[in-house]
Amino acid sequence: MSTKPISSPWLAGYAWVLLALLLIPLIALVPISFGDSATMSALPDKLSLRWYREVLGGQEWRNAFSWSLLTTSVATLLATSVGYLAAYAIVHSRTRFKAILEILMLMPMMVPTVIVAFSTYILATWMPANATWLMIAIGQALLALPVATLIMAASLRGIDPTILRAAVSLGGQRAQVFRMVTLPIAMHGILSAAALSFLIAFDELLIAVFLTKPGLETLPVRIYDSVTYELTPAIAVVSVFLMGLISLAMIAGALIRRFVAAAASNPASR
Amino acid sequence: MTMTSEAATRVSNSASVHLEAISKSIGGTRILAGVDLDVNAGEFVTLLGPSGSGKTSTLMAIAGFVTPDSGRITVRGRDVTVLPPGRERDMGIVFQNYALFPHMTVAENVAYPLKVRRLPRREIETRVADVLKLVQLDALADRKPARLSGGQQQRVALARALVFEPSVLLMDEPMGALDVRLKEELQLELRRLQKEIGATVIYVTHDQNEAMLMSDRVALMRDGQIEQYGPGQELYRHPRSLFAARFLGDSNLLKGMVRDGWLDVGGLRIALPTGTLAATGERQAALLRPETLTVREGATGALMSEDGACLYGTVRDAAFVGQAMRYEIDVPGLPEPLLVHQVACAAHAQLAIGMPAQITWDRDDIHLIALGDQDE
């Protein structure tokens, strides 16, 4: 059927322009990062690697990146593992219980971020001072948990329960069934959840702002301070670096999807 | 379903439809290759064919959703070939998935084409009530489509397509999603309803039984063309091609050459129907429908009878299929076993696998199909 009552060339043109407008500001960061002076321009007069040297050579940016990597890695691990358990319980449990569990898991997403950050701040006041970085990680994990749970629940729902029953009836032990049946099928969901958790945790600002102290500063806090007080192309350099990370994640995601699709269509390869 | 004929809408403006050499290509593939079709006012015509034969495309061309590359479509003599679907084109369509608006109740769905025409509210109410009574859904007027069964949804779609009294009613496999029992019931209902209101209906299906049960005429389609067009009985009894013979019902096709007033099928002599004028040397296929054959226990070793309306063989398979016995009989000299459907009753003794069998028929039940160069 070929009529499309709701469409016109104007709509198409507008939609492509809007998509371009979504992307162009981010792409504009690339030339900005290659600027030479302290003022920023999307069309710098002279290209240079000055700010790349500044960022890569600067101890502050390097420290901030290390802290972010540490907290985000721990947060990803926490969010993915707790999220997996939650997804499992939500998918396999009975109705009323499930609803409560679901709401509980989604709470950190429903509650405004600033309140999650506040409660994490309270949590940190109960803990020894040298555990502060871990509290940042826990707060980041809390923020990532709902998304991670939703993604993994969706992929677990896709697993036919008869497969599990078949595996158990064939004499599989619980751990075996998990390792040999559930895990491979759920792997795609787990990887997506981990990737998104990482991005959410890496992007987190408020918790780190509340818990930051001399010598403990995550990358977003560093960017935030820098935007507030300095506003130099160094931020553009860091932004370009972060966008490169996301591009890699998206490419990896697409490759994984393709790989999983190929593996699914060819069961002999498992 | 009993018709409440008092309330029945009689489609007074049902129109004739003519298609002339309709062709359409999409992305280099020819999906319609010169379709000619004429449908009289008040006639029920079915487009029948395997998937990809162009039957739905033909229907969509009539509906206006597919614009032909060439050819002409006229409704009551008026050219509508390039007219977009809508009020001007004036066609009621029942879509394959019914396309009921999920956010509207049954009554709102049915009222939609009338509201679009800005009829007075009172008239809309009466006509919706009437047509819902006609399809026996008046009790469900306030339900949403999601809370109806498949058969009820189909009837809402029908009511919605009928309520504005379109000149033509187009139906695209409307029974496809229903289970067999319901399907049979609705087929008869629809047929009766159509006769009662006198609508012109063009119907698409791939189900030959449905086509024959419901239609005045059947257009058998193949590769974007109409292979044969006529009443169902004619298509069944006198198919013009091997494709038509094979597509409608089960068939035994004995291919051979005419020789001195007989059909020579690999050495077996088959008598031609009385009055056949076929010259020696013509290649013909004899169509023997399985239900016109009679099978009984035969003498072992018998080969050929004198009258040419009898063959001997061995029972290869025998199966009870309810109203009939279904036999496959191996006949020496024929490449494929003969299929026989024989009514299961006391008059016919059942044969077991491996028994010798004699098959007889009336020579006038044979239909000859001339073989072309392509027919193997």
Place this chain on the structure above:
Amino acid sequence: MSSASAIPAGLRARRSVADLQWLSVAVILLFLGATFLAPLFEVLALSLTDADGTFSLAQFRELADSSSLRPVLLQTTITALEVTLACIVIGYPAAIYLSRLEGWKASLTSVAILFPFLTSSLVRTFVFIVLLGRNGVLNNALVWLGVPGAPFKLLFNQTGVVIGMTYVLLPYMLLSLIGTMRKIDGTLLDAARSMGASRARVFWTVYLPLSLPGVAAGAIITTILGFGYFVTPALMGGPGEKMIAQMVEQRIVTLYDLPGAAAISVVMLTIVLMAYAAAARWLGLSRLMRPQG
């Protein structure tokens, strides 16, 4: 022979699944309880104490009396609604077209939406500060085009905050809209056309009503996110214009007034939960929480 092997395999499987469930639930409750629910409860408790640590409603009384909270609450709500409206008006027409795409164009669309969606909101806000500045690309272009009144002040004021937040939140709206519009059956539109409806009528009577759930879900997400947003208002807002999340941040980081921060948090939480409750009644919570994209 162990006792377990006396139990039929099916039953054993069911029991082991139940065991694992309880284990999961215990772990989740322990984790959420210790790291989130307990501190959240402490926030609630803090809001109900006075300076001596005894129970009182002083914090709320003070908030109600002072002139600080009400204008901020109003400003925050207005901003959130403005941003949501902007997202709908900008996003809806584009989503109509984008939702119908297939193949590489659909892939390109999801990349173009997901890439900004996944990019740090700090980065997205930063780039707008650069582009919207008095000497930024946009104002330079407007001056070059001879637009009267240019350059405009687009930064460090309400306009800047709304523009920036719209850019940041638009992907949520687009994903929600496209997700819903994709599911609209095209034959419904064909059916409406065949019954004589004009294009405009098909849109108003069929397409729009069927796309409304996507608009509603997107609107709820952008409104609630916008209501609690921190990064963009903090970096792009003027000195006088505060949003409510900034008030909390200020009380924790600068003023070290934890009970005050707690009281504002409780007010905020109440409003957000009420919004959710209303939305859940209207749409169903499960629908609200479906991951988009």
